[in-house]
Amino acid sequence: MRYLERLALGTSYPTVVERVRQVVRQRPLMSRCTLVMDATGVGAPVLDLMRQANLGCGIVPVNLTGGDLVSQSGSLWNVPKQVLISGLLVMLEKKELALSMRVASARVLHLELAGMEARVSRSGQLSFGAREGEHDDVVMAAALACWRARWKSEGIWGTKPLGIEY
Secondary structure (H helix, E strand, O other), rough: OOOOOOOOOOOOOHHHHHHHHHOOOOOOOOOOOOEEEOOOOOOHHHHHHHHHHHOOOEEEEEEEOOOOOEEEEEOOOEHHHHHHHHHHHHHHHHHOOOOOOOOOOOOHHHHHHHHHHEEEEOOOOOEEEEEEOOOOOOHHHHHHHHHHHOOOOOOOOOOOOOOOOO
């Protein structure tokens, strides 16, 4: 993973959209990337804002669900958190994913990963999330990117830095 950024909690949606546009329109990403985003809950209106923002990249909206089945309805994917988190962990364990501590927000990702827990409901449903009072937004962003990367379609691969401005 060559780039990871956490925006301040409470950042307005238009500001988030503008920051995403700044990142995806930099070389070498411009017209060569895909934005995978959480479209769950308030993510739906943010998805509309992203689509209107002329990002210059494809957008893959994902609803985070429970259970263990991935499905698609039109352009919207329904992906269980369990699938996303376990995919991220497998990629880390297999060393298919590396993250330099020089990357912005790398420490945040490590702390959030340490704060993740699996819970089993009374009905036997397994769910994943941050411990109470903690956040998992960076973990979920990384997990969404890894889920998309595992599609094995063309992308930007290699080890040289992207030169993205912070």
